[in-house]
Amino acid sequence: MSEAKAVTKAATGKGSAIGARYRSHTCGALTAADIGTTARLSGWVHRVRDHGGVLFIDLRDHYGLTQVVADPDSPAFKIAEKVRAEWVIRVDGKVRARPEGTANSELPTGEIEIYATEIEVLSEAKELPVPVFGEPDYPEDLRLTYRFLDLRRETLHAIIMRRLEITRFIRDAMHGAGFNEFPTPILTASSPEGARDFLVPSRIHAGKFYALPQAPQQYKQLLMVSGFDRYFQIAPCFRDEDPRADRLPGEFYQLDVEMSFVEQEDIFQTMEPILTGLFERFAEGKPVTQGWPRIPYDDAISKYGSDKPDLRNPIEMQDVTEHFRDSGFKVFAGMIAKDPAVRVWAIPAPTGGSRAFCDRMNSWAQGEGQPGLGYIFYRKADGAEALEAAGPIGKNIGPERSEAIRAQLGLKDGDAVFFAAGTPARFYKFAGAARDRVGQELKLIDEDRFALAWIVDFPMYEWNEEDKQVDFSHNPFSMPQGGAEALDAASKAGRDAILSLKAYQYDIVCNGYEIASGSVRNHRPDTMIKAFGIAGLGPEVVEERFGGMLKAFQYGAPPHGGMAAGIERMVMLLTGCKAVRDVALFPMNQQAQDLLMGAPSEASAKQLRELSIRVVKDAKAGG
Secondary structure (H helix, E strand, C coil): HHHHHHHHHHHHCCCCCCCCCCCCCCCCCHHHHHHHCCEEEEEEEEEECCCCCCCEEEEECCCCHHHHECCCCCCCCHHHHHCCCCEEEEEEEEEECCCCCCCCCCCCCCCCCEEEEEEEEECCCCCCCCCCCCCCCCCCHHHHHHHHHHHHCCCHHHHHHHHHHHHHHHHHHHHHCCECCCCCCCCCCCCCCCCECHHHHHHHHCEEEECCCCCCCCHHHHHCCCCCEEHHHHHHEEEECEEEEEEEEEEEEEEEEEEECCCCHHHHHHHHHHHHHHHHHHHHCCCCCCCCCEHHHHHHHHHHCCCCCCCCCCCEEEEHHHHHCCCCCHHHHHHHHHHHEEEEEEEEEECCCCCCHHHHHHHHHHCCCCCEEEEEEEECCCCCEEEEECCCHHHHHHHHHHHHHHHCCCCCCCCCHHHHHHCCHHHHHHHHHHHHHHHHHHCCCCCCEEEEEEEECCEEEEEEEECCHHHHHHCCEEEECCCHHHHHHHHHHHHHHHHCEEEEEEEEEEEEEEEEEEEEEEHHHHHHHHHHHCCHHHHCHHHHHHHHHHHHHHHCCCEEEEEEEEHHHHHHHHHHHCHHHHCCCCCCCCCEEECCCCCCCCCHHHHHHHHCCCCCCCHCCCC
């Protein structure tokens, strides 16, 4: 039974005769089977059309749209003449077949119309600041200020309903896999999740603050220590971050998961089928990766220039350093001779073998702040069997080295290759962006599929150049591969050994987006103290900041692990939206403002006194 039919039956008991105050049917329920009956509908006036004195009103509600007709003989005609777009009205009338040739096969109600006998205006609407009909290209801030109107648009309304279907599927799948949904606190203590906290001042404890959870990380681990198993939650998370296309400012939701007595492989085997099933269910026929590849982090960086690669793009970068060593291309050869850490990466460009395309890529690189982007393109000269390596680099390194590069990369006539050189840690992001650009420009990316993969073996630590210290690279609660012994050995061996440590950390990527992140947790108090110590946080700091979890681990903690998948990012991908704001009900704008509700707003003097807070104006802001 459709949602519209179900609501109709609930409203009337029978779904046919007028009985309820506002409707006997929804605007998506009536079909040819109802011809000859009477009906009562309520909804918004989608639009009014005047066809030679006969008025046609498209009446819309959450469930659909029904055509209402009023002619001068109808007792409702005088009221029908007054109604305007987005007025809310009640209509009584007779269900009849549409005239021959006027049926609309794209509407569930397209075979019928309501001949109005009575119309009641329930609510009038002022002139709309943003239109509801169609897909208007209006400024985002205006649309967010009137988000309740924007949500009436058919496309956006359908996206929000698809989001609810997706979360319902997730809940059913998680329950089906033996998970239980546990709620965790919203007011909590600060936790290092890689972003700033939103702080909530305590009135009772003057000068102290709660934090809104960046994620339920500590609580879900404590649930495992408490003897529960297979936790999940569609959890709200709060992070004071700058907005961007794939992340909402302020708050977002994630599928939060934790399991006891598991290794990394157990988590993969449990969650991969659930998320594969989710994408298959809502992919609308697009292929979904079966048996996700597992790509080590280092390979992802060297092949794709990213730890969230778009695997729909077939381009894989390769190291071609040796072909430039002691070569005639002095720029690269000199860098290689001077620093053994320097590498040269090749970015193949199948079908990109024209000077015009190579020059466009070079101009793009300069726009990205680079001096340029060296290239070779291969072509067959008239009458020649061997391919010619065109471009300045090809001429400098000579035909033998150019041919060796072509053979290594498997390039053909009409193909090109671009080069990035230096210390990989400094240029890999640019190389990855160039790979993406080549794939887009040459239309190599298969837009009609979902390419999923696990990225595994993340570094446990990274070097913070600004603060000149070792930091956690991902989740500080992860178990290092090799455990405490590996931490001890690396600490003795020095910084390079520390930075080479891997963790049982993993991400799920899809079409160039990270959609989930997780790890096997460090559940041993001694190992936890050592791991934080390497990052410059002594036992007293760990005790102060994570005392609850550290204490719990001292009373028997099971090996456990989990992950969290971003709801908005998955919905964005599955609905074909370009930004996560398009799949949220009431998102903030790019400046992290809720324009509809007026947040953030100033607190009253009374509120500040109760919280023992005094606001100090920022001199830079002119206060």
